[in-house]
Amino acid sequence: MLTKLKMEPPQGIPSPDYHESDIVVERYLAELEESVPHVQLACSTQYCAFPLHGNQLCVWDTTSPLHQHLILQGHHHSITAMAFGNKLDPPLVCSASQDYVIMWNLDECRKKILQGLIPQGTVVGTLLGRVLCVRFDPHDHFVAVCAGNKIFMLDVEKHSVQVELQGHCGSVTAVEFCPWQAEVLISVSEDRSFKVWDHCMGSLIYSSSILTAYPLLSLLIHGESKQLVTGCADGQLQIFSLMEGHHYRRVACVDLRKKSETFSTRRGKPGPHRLPGGDQQLCGKKVDTEEVEAALPVLVLAHCALPHVPAAEHGITECVWIGSSIGLFVFNMASFELEADLYFKDFQGLSIQVAGSCAVMSDSVNDQAFCVLTSMFGSQIAVLEIRLSMLVCSQQCHQEGAVLSVLPSSCVLSTSPLHVGISKDKSPKPANQKRPAKQRVVEDRPLVFHTKVRSSGYASAPCVTMFSPKTNIKHDGKKFSKCKNNYKCEGYPLEGPVPCRPSRQVAVAPEPVAVSWIQYSGDGQRLACALANHLSLVFDASLKGTPAALSGHNGAVSTVCWSQDRRWLLSTAQDRTLRVWSACRAELVLLLGRDMFPKPVPSAQFYYMDTFMLVASGPDLRLLKIHLDSHRDEMKRYKPKSWCKAVFCRSMTGSANVTTLSAVNDFYSYLVLTAGRDRTLEVFDLNVGCSAAVITEAHSRPIHQICQNKGSSFTTQQSQAYNLFLTTAVGDGIRLWDLRTLRCERCFDGHPHCGYPCGLAFSPCGRFVACGAEDRHAYVYEMGLSTFSHRLPGHSDTVTTVAFNPSTPQVLRKSLGVVAGAVGILDRHRQREEVSLTATEERGPTQVPQRGLCEHGY
Helix, strand or coil: CEEECCCCCCCCCCCCCCCHHHHEEEEEEEECCCCCCCCECEECCCEEEEEECCCEEEEEECCCCCCCCEEEECCCCCCCEEEECCCCCCCEEEEECCCEEEEEEHHHHHHHHHCCCCCCCEEEEECCCCEEEEEECCCCCEEEEEECCEEEEEECCCCEEEEEEECCCCCEEEEEECCCCCCEEEEEECCCCEEEEECCCCEEEEECCCCCCCCEEEEEEECCCCEEEEEECCCEEEEEECCCCCCCCEEEEEEHHHHHHHHHHHCCCCCCCEECCEEEEECCEEEEECCEECCCCCCEEEEECCCCCCCHHHCCCCEEEEECCCEEEEEECCCCCEEEEEEHHHCCCCCCCCEEEEEEEEECCCCEEEEEEEECCCCEEEEEEECHHHHHHCCCCCCCCCCCCCCCCCCCCCCCCCHHHHCCCCCCCCCCCCCCHHHCCCCCCCCCCCCCCCCCCCCCCCCCCCCCCCCCCCCCCCCCCCCCCCCCCCCCCCCCCCCCEEEEEEECCCCCCCEEEEEECCCCCEEEEEECCCEEEEEECCCCCCCEEEECCCCCEEEEEECCCCCEEEEEECCCCEEEEECCCCEEEEEECCCCCCCCCCEEEEECCCCEEEEEECCEEEEEEEECCCCCCHHHCCCCCCEEEEEEEEECCCCCCEEEEECCCCCCCCEEEEEECCCCEEEEECCCCEEEEEECCCCCCCEEEEEECCCCCCCCCCHHHHHEEEEEECCCCEEEEECCCCEEEEEECCCCCCCCCCCEEECCCCCEEEEECCCCCEEEEECCCCCEEEEECCCCCCEEEEEEECCCCEEEEEECCCCCCEEEEEECCCCCCEEEEEEECCCCCCCCCCCECCECCC
């Protein structure tokens, strides 16, 4: 055996920002007599352990690498598993082989070596079989030993087997103790399932079904999020919730290969999914092949404590290490995205290119991580030192330019398209314009000169008041009284339970019809619904009385949108027309047809405090200056008083068709968010009139809805909270983004939505996210959790869209299959504080909790 200590950094090609030797250094390399590709290695904050000569245990001190490493002898068979204790005083390490399970006190071992004696360990188990994994409990009182399909609990003090856990049908590959419940042990096996044990009682608590087609190799219990992560031989990560009452529900399933491809694409770097072709040198062996498939088995999962670097200040806190055969990955447990990757082949100074087994440990205090590797094809063991801050910072996609924010920080530029909305028309009046009537002595008048035509043309109201009208008449709610709203409401409550009880349900049509969109008015008093039968309905928020029907579209209505002053209602349909209605009179005010939009209009809304309309058509984002007037001259009905004018048009980068857009209308904002068919997110700054940022590969499928945290007039949130927005795509969950960092901060998954686009909504207080699902339920997520907190029943088909009432805790739900296209409200206490409303399609001001940016809890 030849052992060497490498202190010099490897030579390589420097990157634009960091030299590769600044990121990773090979600190130790051992050449063995035989290959040990599949063993459980061990890392702690001070030591690294690996086998030498098969039956010898080598312990290397990472804090004093120049000191002589410890060689511990006591096994007769090859060591197959090892682990460090959780306490630093005394430092313990356990090694296991087919003959013995030995406990070593490293302080005592070092003292004996200094005295010239041979260190000896304590045998705590004998002849247990081939051991694949050992693990200490949180207090170092017990050691779990996995041998075959059994788990042996060894008492460290009594040196005996306390309990034997049986139930797996295959070899147990990994075990972990629960940090907050020391008596709970979780194991994974080659039988492709995990089991939860009470090792004190020796009983089985929970057994999962078969999770995948490949063996499970690793697991990790993440204490911060209380989640279980399992790693599979085919690179699949499955995450389960361990919170009380969640019954080990699956939160997400992540494909490591796809995540690495997406991460490489965002960085503008081709993903190393295949090793280079041709004759290759892999650990000294020549491989004659054109392409070698780079497998990504999840060999190990470990906690990753990132240092306080600029990239970590924006929410990269809940991370884990993923060790695979070709590299290491930093995985964000909140967003389910990769924060960094380290491929061994990208660093020329590393001796091992393909790993057979690995162990990794990170120390945020010293800004470093250590990784122990064994070669898959050769007989080498290496210890790598990684600088965490440099690794993360060198791979973050930094956007050029100023930090974006929904709240404007400057005045409108004179060259801005928005300047049209605030500038006065200073053009001279036409020469043929008539003079005011008071300046004319004699004026020719038509025979019928009244504004409203009477039957005779001369009837007029009497000049004398004959009686006083009765003013206390009660209306039945069938007609809108006035557009002006005198409704008074208390502030939206900050704290309170999640809506979960249905309150009211009504049918939107006498026959089954799909409900595609719903939206509350700004005061929370009215509700607009878009239907597939070419109609739009306007309900009272309590769903009482007869709704007002808006007819005129020749295709299914896709979206409806209220104006900020609640006087107008905008609707788009599949007939490629856009219509603006008077909400008070339920009459058409403005019609924009196919001559203006040659391509379908998937999304449109009012913008800039009702000064403009934003319209998406094809790849273009259009800004239209509008003037709306509901007054009619009966003599000139053919002359509309409402008009619009295009003032800005810009295509998305890449010329992909726009699928949806979103912008704030309740206050002045310059930013518009758009999503394209090519799965990109693009932010337009209309004050400058150009694209401000592009996020590629935002989802694995095209985004069908963007939802911003707009709050309401009844809530007051922190200014930073308005920079949060949600996106969703079919089969790809809900993602929470921050405009300031253009990063995905959290992913909400767990609701089935594999084949139909389901809508989502922000609560006015910013604490909850509601969404539809294909299992006839609506789901409510809390901002600080990735799994749903409530599952709301009541529909008979897919829930397609949801909406929160801006004034009271109320959510509207609509779905694909409620009888006659029903609309339902969920009530919190079956009282006035109604909680939620959802829609189904039928075919047949509050302060944000101080948790976050984590001040918002994601």
